[in-house]
Amino acid sequence: MEERDAWIAVHQVKGAGWHTIDRLHRAGWVPTNPMTPSVMEAVRAMGVTQQRLDRIREKCTPSFVREVKEELRNREICTVTVWDDDYPPLLREIPQPPWVLYVKGDASLLSGPCVAVVGTRRPTPYGRRVARMLSEQLAGAGWVVVSGMAAGIDSEAHRGALRKNGATVAVLGTGVDVVYPKSNRSLYHELIQRGVVCSEMPPGTEPHPGLFPQRNRIISGLSYGTLVVEAAERSGSLITADCSMEQGREVFAVPGPITSTQSAGTHRLIQEGAKCVRGVEDIWEEFPHLMPAPPSESFREAALSLTMEEERVFALIGVDPVSLEEVMNRCPLPAEAVHSVLLSLQLKRCIRQLPGMQFVRM
Template sequence: MEERDGLIAMHQIQGIGWHTLHKLLKAGWSPAGELTLDLLRRLRDLRVPESTVERIRAKWTPSFVRRVKEELVRRRITALTVFDPEYPEYLKEIAQPPWVLYIRGDASLLSGICFAVVGTRKPTHYGRRMARKMASEIASRGWVVVSGMAAGVDSEAHRGALEAGGKTVAVLGTGVDVVYPRHLRRLYAELVEKGAVCSEMPPGTAPHPGLFPRRNRIISGLSVGTLVVEAAERSGALITADCSLEQGREVFAVPGPVTSEKSAGTNRLIQQGAKCVIGVQDILEEFPSLVPPSAEKSTEPSDLSPDERLLLSFIGDEPVHIDELRNQISLPPGELHRHLLSLQLKKRILQLPGARFVREG
């Protein structure tokens, strides 16, 4: 039996979490060896519950280890242990690195240059747009965008990276084979195909509120830095920012309107010393050794006519009504509508209900 196979199998026994595995190794357990009565006694001395000790004694056998290994292969789930050379180096540096990571998709992405993009589950239009824009620009530089596949900012970050043809990793608070929330099934499938999803929880683990804060330390632990796009004062995204600080990583925040509750947390982070980000260059300049020359900011040729550029200059992140545009620009109504349609087709603006327009890219 290989050491890694024994560790993975032990990790999948009900009730065996990070601390119990730590106590097993502290008691002298070898994942490639046998369970002895003396070892089980030492576990009791370390205050491992009797029910857990009995479960270990009954469950952990060579045949069980073999079944766990075969099942992972059958389901195309990669398992990386902290003993493996492929285990992400950045993640090894945190206080409690996962003993086992389960991955569907490209496991090598976890060892790339990763950068976390997180935020509220209920963002404003501004938050959604900024999450997608920032993630797209980060991914286009060759970095891997890491987030939590939650509704809102997280899912927008993953989509932004994928739309840019880049790579992205989702860290789940469930088993790696459990899609949560369910309405993100299509995004999950695309992440498995073009990126990766990972979790420290054994396959089949259902969502539970207590699991999500713990996964945040993995999001930040994989990453050289964390960008919080939009978050209220008590947003879970701020837990990821705290984890990033505790791990000695950089924290960034996108500013928002002072009147917006959804930006109260990010604005507070900036007050407390997080770097204010208004463009991807604000992030890249903090990591000069990680930015290849090809990733330097370039000027994109404009495909807009002079009238379209003028019209676009009056449309920003806040919705503007078509009547306001008419007052600002001296264009016949037909011309105005034609240019607005052209800007939408070029994905520069987005029309909202009520004849209002905002920037899209």
């Protein structure tokens, strides 16, 4: 049996997580060979129990390795390991890169120019629009959008990317064959067909709260930077932003209304130094060596498609500056909605804000 296949089989053994494999590897054990007393002594000294070692020794036989390999092939699950040349280069740089990634879909996207787009599971309509719009623009310009296929902002990010060219990666906190949440079943199948789904968890792993923070380091690890679109003070997406900072990657945040609890986390990120994003150009300018080609005319037109509320506010703004007070007095929408629409129009590069809270068309 090949050493690579044997390590993948070890990863399937219950209790053989990242740290156990790391200790076995550091002790010099090669799973194609018997586990010698000196190796067992060294690994026990690192904190691995004899019971776990016995389980690995008993389970990791040539027949088990063949069984695991055959099962993955039958279920069309590919594997990428740290011993492979095509392991994602950015992911290799992080602390504790996953030993094995289980993949369904186009694995080459994992090594593309990636940007993570994450946020709350309970977004506002504004958050949904912005996440989808920015992800569509990123994917349309050649970037790969990475997210976690959670409800809310994650799902909108994937859908935005899929509308352009399918350049999107979903990193799951479950096995790569487990759809969570169930409501995303159709999105999951579309991602497999047009993008890629991956996980470091062995196939069949069911959702558990502790697994999702662990997978967040992979979302940020695959990416040059992480964009947060709406996050409450205790949002799980802030963990991804923290991982990104710890990994030395860029962190971006989209501002929202100051009255919105769903933007409290993103505002805090901006206060702490995350770059405020008003449009995709704010992301691109941080990566001049990866600068995408200018979007086509048809893409600009798509980016400028307005909702009914946006059209209503846009009609009140001309080439001469108009104040926020004047817009609010002339617009029948609630004040909070006006603020959201104005920001959305800025993100779409329809208008720009001048000093003194005045607005003009671009």
